[in-house]
Structure formats: C-alpha cells, structure tokens
Amino acid sequence: MSHTTDTPPVPAEAPGPDERSRYRRATDAVDERLGIRAIQYPVPAHANTISYSLGGLTAVALVILIVTGIVLGQFYNPDPAAANESVRAIVNSVYLGRWIRGVHYWAAEAMYVLAILHLLRIYFTGSYKRPREGNWLIGVAMFALIIGGLFTGTVLKWDQEGFEALSHNLELGKLLGGLGFWFGTGFSSGVPILVRLYVAHVSIIPGLIVVLLFLHALLIKRHKISPNPANRTETGEPAEPFTHHLRRIAALGLLLLGILGVLAAVFPPGVGPTPVEGIEVTRPPWMYWWMFTLENWVGLSGILWGAVVLFALLVALPFIDRNPRRHWKQRPIAMGVGALVLITLIVLTVLEAVTTPGQHLTGM
Ligand code: HEM
Secondary structure (H helix, E strand, C coil): CCCCCCCCCCCCCCCCHHHHHHHHHHHHHHHHHHCHHHHHCEEEHHHHCCHHHHHHHHHHHHHHHHHHHHHHHCCCCCCCCCHHHHHHHHHHCCCCHHHHHHHHHHHHHHHHHHHHHHHHHHHHCCCCCCCCHHHHHHHHHHHHHHHHHHHHHHHHCCCHHHHHHHHHHHHHHHHCHHHHHHHCCHHHCCCCHHHHHHHHHHHHHHHHHHHHHHHHHHHHHHHCCCCCCCCCCHHHCCEEEHHHHHHHHHHHHHHHHHHHHHHHHHCCCCCCCCCCCCCCCCCCCHHHHHHHHHHHHHCCHHHHHHHHHHHHHHHHHHHHCCCCCCCHHHCHHHHHHHHHHHHHHHHHHHHHHCCCCCCCCCCC
C-alpha cells in the first residue's frame, strides 16, 4: 500500500498573502510607535540631482569620519610625549590601521570639498534667500567647524607639520588678545594644549556639527527644498517619497566610500618624525594655502584678517543681497562678486603653491 495517496499535500514554501500581512502588521506596529513612515513625505524630483545631493554626501563623509575616528581613538595617545609614536603604531602595527587612518584622512578632505561645492550650489541657486537665511548661517557655522576639525586633526599627529600648525595657533591666539584665551597654553596650565585640541577634535567639534546638522535638517524639512530656479514648470514637477532620495544618497555614499578606500590604499597619508622646535619648514595643508599667501605678504595677522573678511562676507550675504530673484541670469551683481571672491581664493592658493614656505612666527 502506498502512503502517497493518504499524505495531505505539503503547503508551498513561498510567502503567501498571510506572510505579507504579518510583515505589514509588524511595520504598522513599529510605525504606530515610532512614526517611521513620516519620512516618506514627497520631495520634488530635482532634489535627486547630483547638485542637490551634495549636502547629503557631505553628511555621508561626516558619518565615515565619525566611524573611522572612533577606531583611531582606540589607539591614539594624546600625551605629547607619546602622540607621534602612537600614530606610527597605528600605521605600522595596528591591523588595517594604515588603511583606516587613510580613509579618515581622505574623508576629511572629501567633506571639506563637498561642503564647499554644496555652499556654491546654494549660492548659485539663490537658496540662501528668504526664508532660508537662518539655515545658511547654520551652514556657515558648520563650515567653520569643519575647518576647525581639519586644523586640530593636523596638529594631532604631532610631527613637524602638526607642531608648526599649533605654533601658528598659539601666535594667532596672542594676536586675538583677550578673545584668544582658549588658544593659549596658559588657559589650563595643568593640561597640555595637545590634549585640549584632542578633546576639541573628538568631541567638541563633531558634537557641535551633529547638533547643528540636526537643526539644518529640521529647517530643510520645514522650508522644503528650495525650488530649482531653472525649472519653469515648478508646480507640475513630479515628486517622489523622501525615502527614494535617501536610497540615492546611500548609493552615492557607497561610491564615495569606495573612492576613499582606494585613495587610502594607494595614497596613505604620511606622518613625519617628532617635531623640532624653533624651525618653520613645512607647508600647511592645501586648504590653508590662500591664508598663508596673505601671511607671506603682511605677516601672521594676514591669516586672521583673511579668515575674518571671508566669514564676515558669508554671514552678511543673505542680509546684503536683497534681490529676490534666484536665477543666475537675473543676479549679475551676486554672480560677479561670487566669481571675484572665488577667483581671489584660487589665485592666493596657487601663489602659496609656487613659493617656498617663509618664517613668520615671532618665536622662531
Ligand atoms: C556639515 C556640513 C553640511 C551638511 C552635512 C549639509 C547638509 C545639507 C543637506 C542634506 C541639505 C539638503 C539639500 C542638499 O543636499 O543640497 C542642505 C541644504 C542647505 N544647506 Fe547645507 N549642509 C552642510 C553645510 C552647509 C553650508 C556650509 C552651507 C552654507 C554656508 C549650507 C547651507 C544650506 C542651505 C541654505 C540649505 C537649504 C537649501 C535648499 O533648500 O536648496 N549647508 N544641507
């Protein structure tokens, strides 16, 4: 007698409508408690273009910096007597240490460049105008913090380049008089300034960036993404859920991570020997070159004045530019002034690249 005729048919393995409804029930239950579906609000199609995704990519670079920074923080020693040696140990002895340090370094460069490109997009599309002036100012503050992060990161490796960067920091602190108290060694005489810059690098600066980024995102949500000035049929523009935009940023972010990974493997950042006091021989990282040309011309105060003028212009921009138009063709003055500032910064940068580093510090 065969059993096959008596055995009931085995139910199919594939998920049926029941399984799906179980999944649906689970997501409904989570949504009811956390409201996750609220992020599916519609965003216009132009938000998915590369130029409108630069802010999102800057945020991806920040995440990469935080993750790799946490790993580096396990092996870096901010004691001035041990700092340089601990960086060498990361590079030579820690498993994947050289590569992770490389990704951290290249992510910092990428974040700086992406933030500038993002800023230029905002400028070009007039997106800093009413009602987004406040968000522009938050952006300017984040940009200043990014520069602060690059500076403190340079000092941490505690080689000749880092040491000379710190010496500039100390002299600039003196120039600032009472305002520069935090930058001097006397502010907290029991704690080496390297330790304080380390605290700024790993907690104060990234912490402030994260808080400001949260406010930045809230305001973007509140004002909605600015219209694309080149788009004449704004009302008829198709919209997609924000989750599609996030997916696109994630894909671009993976591409960015891949590029950073290759750069880290092929061009790992160097670390020099322990510093020698009293000499000034290194060239600062390229993002500071425009300031150092000014220093070559007028002395150390050139760095201070250059930075003050640039940031004063950035802060004042939405209040000076009262032209309500957003298309670049209808903003000849803004386009002219923007181009002038950009070309000046590029020329000053190139000039530093072609001159030999000079002696500027009073203590040298
Ligand atoms: C940590 C650095 C920054 C991050 C992660 C960031 C992130 C973002 C994101 C994701 C957006 C949505 C639109 C887009 O991606 O283009 C945005 C919009 C905006 N950002 Fe930023 N941003 C940063 C720095 C800046 C800077 C330096 C400025 C200007 C000084 C700025 C000003 C603005 C303004 C005004 C908007 C609204 C623009 C619009 O609606 O088109 N942001 N930002």
